[in-house]
Amino acid sequence: MAGQRQFDERRALESARDVFWLKGYGATSMQDLATASGVLRGSLYNAYGDKEALFLRVYADYADQFAAEAAGALAHPSVDQALRDFFDFTITSMTTGAPTRGCLTTKTAIDTKADGERIRAALRGLLDDMERLLEQRLSTDEARSRLAIPPAEAARVLITMTRGIVVMERVYQDAQRLRATADSLIDALVSPERQGDEGLPTTP
Amino acid sequence: MAGQRQFDERRALESARDVFWLKGYGATSMQDLATASGVLRGSLYNAYGDKEALFLRVYADYADQFAAEAAGALAHPSVDQALRDFFDFTITSMTTGAPTRGCLTTKTAIDTKADGERIRAALRGLLDDMERLLEQRLSTDEARSRLAIPPAEAARVLITMTRGIVVMERVYQDAQRLRATADSLIDALVSPERQGDEGLPTTP
């Protein structure tokens, strides 16, 4: 061994993530990443090979963090509130920053310059994880009893809906509208909580 | 007047539309459009000004046609079948070609290089039209009686869902899966047709 890395790799990957997130994979050049991280372009090529490899590296970290935070957002014991929290998390994530940064997964999925199979596999990985997470959360007795359709189907509908919300954000740029749309879907998907449910006795 | 346009404008706009559709706004260069249409780049600049203006011209025609065809797809008298036909239309549209061309509206919405206000307004125009179309279709007595949520909310959920389906297509490339997801949403949104409904008197 010799010649240790001189730049702070964690910082560099984070700024690379931010640039990819804001500008999208295809519109981001290695020079953009170099400028943002303060690392010379040559060093990035040396350390990661090329843009696709660097992106995959960045996206792996991003996906882990996103899935972990999403899981946390689903923790509320009441399924409709859990879903509201879940949408709230994704909407807040995508409407952060000015201009809003949108969703890294969706931007990459739509980007025609990110059409490699390895990138698509990475995106599938996160979406599959999210779907499993949702299906699990929707498989409790309380949730099953209130859902209009089976948990697996509902999970897929919800994941698809998050993707749609991302697109609507780009066009309408109105977070409140997005939350309202999500609420409408939840209303259609989850029947109202019956009094006396959830183990706690209530006084009407 | 003098010096008439020498290229077939209709053909040129159609090939421009196809290139934009396949590659996306940002990844399409004027040279790409020139090559596809057989018109020299200089002539395109002369005729349309720049890429954004040409795109807006192309998209106006596209939006008209898309909305008209979507309206046709909603014609079935039974609301759940009308919605299935509607999704079928959008899914077929986006999965045409090899590689599949996806959705021009969504690609443009997500494209960071298409961030002009005029382009966003054009996208909003089509999405608003589609939403109105759906809301109208969902406002019949039969539809109202079967919908889990009000027509306006359902329309917005459905439009958002079509956007999400576009994204899922890019990642999973499985039209059957998309149709199944759409069916799940319709199941949650529209209650089963009661026997004897649709104008025929019923005995309770």
Next chain:
DNA sequence: TGTCATCTTTGACAGGCTTGCATACATTGA
């Protein structure tokens, strides 16, 4: 029929950005 203004076409140019490689220099562990 001929002229002419006007628009279109055509080819070329400048200036900028992109990728990926290659070379020289610096640093560090063995």
Next chain:
DNA sequence: TCAATGTATGCAAGCCTGTCAAAGATGACA
């Protein structure tokens, strides 16, 4: 001390946009 790695810098080849000047085509009008 030396070999391996990271850094610094430059280069080649290509693509991009937008513009411009010269040449061609066309309709209107005399």
